[in-house]
Amino acid sequence: MSAPRTASGIRILVVIAALIIIIAGLKAAAAIVVPFLLAVFVVILVAPWYFWMQRKGVPSALSLLVIVAALLALGIFGASFFTATVNSFVRNLPQYQTILTQQVSEATGWLEARGVEVPEDAFNQALDTQKLFAYARTIAGSVTILLSNGFVITLVAIFILLEAARLPGKIRNLPGMTDRRWDDFLGIVGNVRQYMAMKTVMSLLTAVLVGSMLWLLDVDYPILLAVLAFLLNFVPSIGSIIAAIPGILLALILQGLGDATICAIGYIIINVGVSNFLEPKYMGKGLGISPMIIIVSLFLWGWILGPVGMLLSVPLTMTIKVALESNPRTRSIAFLLSDGVPMQDEQQEKAGR
Template identity: 45%
Template structure:
């Protein structure tokens, strides 16, 4: 009888947790327009917090430290906006031309393969896959992401308040818990791991973006800065992101320079991403900050469905944050191990 009651209570507990999860996800989906700027502000605040505290440690007042960090952020965003804003508009205006050229070239390849006997019969490319649609997807995504900065003032305000709140957080913990030292250590450990991941990932992504930009500039591909920024952003999505980033650049190279140069661009992308993502990044990250390939793919779909393109870009940082929080407690560490890479220690 007692075992039956225990089983029923566990079943009820599971149903309550499952129902709560569904309600939370539905709420996040409905509040996408509010959550996306908040998460973007949180992500930027985490990146900005080390220099902010470093300036305070050098004896600068809080207000002056805040002003320096905010102006630095605005300067970086302005430079990026100037560099890629014109490119996005120009690329979007030339989309019909690129689509026509790409479809024509691909149909030419199919005709050649048919004549050579490699393909049994002539096929219509659009019935199988329309590669020109990739250009539309890229343009729509870039426009949607750039449209986020229409909420720039709101995001800026949230960053300021988040940075101010972080300063007083330890004092609040001391008042909240009976054992504040343990709580502060746990929060600091979580915060340090999140900061470490985001700092290293941002540095690697910047390096990847710069190398891609320089490489495409040398190759003579149009909009090298735009594709470099895209490589930087999508590098936050391990493995899958680098593949997505190379597709529009390779297709544009086919249209602009031909298949031979497109193959060189493809190889160049693979070399850059192998060095930065598979050699340098694991050495800097160390163990414990990885995710399994399946979890990366699922998180990409999940966060992308809830929060759109920004959710896709932040999918891995968000999932890594959840993993770090789960890993900080003995009760939930088992779930963090499940989220981790295939070769878990």
Template identity: 40%
Template sequence: MDITNEPPKVAQVLLIIAAFIVVVAGMQAAKAIIVPFLLAAFISIISSPPLFWLKERKVPTWLALLIVMFGILFFLLLIAGLVASSVNDFSEKLPFYEARLKGQTDAVLGWLERIDVDVARLELDKIFNSAAVMKFVAMLLNELGGVLTNGFLILLTVIFILLEASSIPTKLHAIFRDPEASLGRIKHFTGTVNRYIAIKTGISLATGTFVAIFLIIMGVDYPLLWGVLTFILGYIPNIGSIMAAVPAILLTIVQLGLGRTLGVIIGYVVINMVMGNIIEPRLMGRGLGLSTLVVFVSLIFWGWILGPVGMVLSVPLTMTVKIALDSSEDTRWIAVLLGSEKANLPKPAAEDDDRC
């Protein structure tokens, strides 16, 4: 064993750790710039298939880009309008929800007192009061206003990314000494990322649609809002479906009572089980999953660095890192550790020799 190589290895590890800490600190400091760019990159990946489809149909680039941009703008304005109208409607119905909650709480406390359970009367006004709710509404509107403020910057960045997308292979071909091998790895990486995000977007959209239809049938208020929330949080496996269900379930308790709430819970479980555990794995295939621990840690990590947007994009970002690691033989073992199942790695040479 050559011990002279040990200090350089230790120094290399320490250098990698130090570089990682510096990069993370820099990302957190530049959050205001990085978040709009990441959103623009994410939207660009989702928008590139329809753009290329239009260009293959001989539609001029400027017209195809204009059609895609109008589609993105319409979708964003639809979500913004839906959220704003739901918040306004909620503030108008607040007295009704307060009365329902007070009645249900009094009924439960009265039942507990009848069976001789000593329960102190809760001060309902401190738990659910108009001032606290309106403070939350104001915060929500401020967050929405911040997104709309950056909306122009995000759309402008999306336009430039999509315009540059077709010329990137030519530029990379001129950079690399071995363009065929390098471009092959890059195409594999980008193709896998695009496939993952496309499938995840389709699954999340279908799940949100089913949830909205189900809540309309159940008579829950704001079903479209809860469907949009399910779609957005659908990018977070396992945890996202729970986060999306909680506000709708709480509203159902106040609005419709505990009996109907049980049906809503069952509906959420069935929809997410079918979409997340049956359909999605069949479409994704092997090697495109993350372990539950990695999902949870990435949710905390990216949320700490980039805020709420980082939590929504935590799994796509981590999945991109996993795919990048899987593209190299030297780092593939890290991708295996991040995955939810055994990756399709080549068998060791020793096994092949034994079979011969």
């Protein structure tokens, strides 16, 4: 084997080993990394408002005070109101489980009375209420942990904002920061900001529509379920499906099969309308990432960082893809992550021709 091939093989092994160490470190430090990442994305969302107020002549101190006050109010409200609501929901889970088990037994009796032979425990095996409500309790616990960290996330975001005015200059003056790398950095921030801003708007619209539908159907906890729809709308492909299950089940338990059917149809109309019509129109035809990579990244980041990793899987993958595009040595890897659309350099070359 020639020396260049040996060196190339060693380099690949070193890169793989480094990736394994980084992934293991992120997984071990998830409790610290997750609030920091959430704070960074919060800052990416609110920073334009901060700089906009400065351009309008508002003093920097006052601009920061307005943003900090808004973040603190939102953090305190979320950590108190929604934590109490989630705890109330968890307390009512045994009652909901009892009602659903009774409904399953009544459905089995109704079918048997009409000559339909139902195998013993067929419904219980198909719809294991204990596992179902244990899963609901787990989700509620995850939401509680996320909301309880809201105040910490807000504080971290505030301290990042305190450096917001000086941070770009510091990064620009780092050793080895060329014009090309600076443009790549701005591209990463811009892409993530655009995606997060538009996805937040679409998720907020989904939450408002879901909450209004559940309120009209007189389903318990419409605000909590709307917040769940808002959060899970950031999870690609499966998020909207997971968010619909608790609402449909509560409608079935509290209102019966008719309203549960209406609720299911409403979820389908809302999610299909927002995801398939509004999002492509205002966010572009695609994210520049292969659909297969989106699914893989969803489970990978979920395994590394937990439920929050699934929420942030797309922006994190977008960041990695743009960073790989900026280096000629890793550009081929970025192309493998893409959806086949020509990358930045190729697009610029075509535009210049």
